[in-house]
Amino acid sequence: MKKRIFTVFIILLFTCMMFNSSADAVYTNDIDIKADNINFIINESYTGDNALNIRKGLDINNDSSINSSEVDKFKENYTESRKTEYPEYISIDDGNVSIEMESLDMEFENAVGTINKEELRVMTEIKFTIPSEISEGYHKIWIQGHPSIKNMEITLPEDVNLNTIDGLDNIKNSTENGRTVVEGKSITQRSNVGNTTQFGYATSLNIYKKPFYEKMSFIISLFVLLLVLIASASYMIQRNRE
Numbered sequence: 001m002k003k004r005i006f007t008v009f010i011i012l013l014f015t016c017m018m019f020n021s022s023a024d025a026v027y028t029n030d031i032d033i034k035a036d037n038i039n040f041i042i043n044e045s046y047t048g049d050n051a052l053n054i055r056k057g058l059d060i061n062n063d064s065s066i067n068s069s070e071v072d073k074f075k076e077n078y079t080e081s082r083k084t085e086y087p088e089y090i091s092i093d094d095g096n097v098s099i100e101m102e103s104l105d106m107e108f109e110n111a112v113g114t115i116n117k118e119e120l121r122v123m124t125e126i127k128f129t130i131p132s133e134i135s136e137g138y139h140k141i142w143i144q145g146h147p148s149i150k151n152m153e154i155t156l157p158e159d160v161n162l163n164t165i166d167g168l169d170n171i172k173n174s175t176e177n178g179r180t181v182v183e184g185k186s187i188t189q190r191s192n193v194g195n196t197t198q199f200g201y202a203t204s205l206n207i208y209k210k211p212f213y214e215k216m217s218f219i220i221s222l223f224v225l226l227l228v229l230i231a232s233a234s235y236m237i238q239r240n241r242e
Helices: 002-017 048-058 068-081 216-241
Strands: 025-033 037-046 090-092 100-109 120-129 137-143 149-155 160-166 168-176 179-186 189-193 196-200 203-209
Touching: 025 137, 037 048, 048 068, 048 120, 068 100, 149 203, 160 168, 160 179
Parallel strands: 025 149
Antiparallel strands: 025 037, 037 120, 090 137, 100 120, 137 203, 149 179, 160 203, 168 179, 189 196
């Protein structure tokens, strides 16, 4: 059983780490960052030989058919083996802001049934907590990328501006419920370290969290207070004249 789980782990890991993206594997990431927590969703779609090999690994009793019990057993073992790896998928300020994994869940779609090359979907949801909320000022967010990530959507916390972003192509910016949303395709980045050329797939964002006095709600409240003070002063002056 452990050998079979390890085999599927190697298949998934190899698919995630290979240099060239494969048409048999497509990923999307949905990352919702708030001041005190992060919801990180990884959607994976496998077809062809990748889907076939994963299904073979799920077939514990080698009867060429997969049942829900086999899927559940795999999920239990696989998520347990990855608990130390997933927290490394995202960091804030090079790890100086503490992030703790709260929960890890994995769901398969179209896995139960006969072994074949039809599309197989996997959804992994990782929830993190940020014990000390992201403070005001400038911060750097680092997110693990991959050339097969066709779309990475990142939602920033409230009152946070995006200054720069690296590691994504075809970038689109929007605002949803007052929060900045950025999305794009993960790309391969090349850098030279000495005489060695290195490749990476990370996405890096430089952000700025507004202090309270720059927030629109504070400015509006201050303006309203100023109007009230002016009105009160005018009333007192008028009353004294009478």
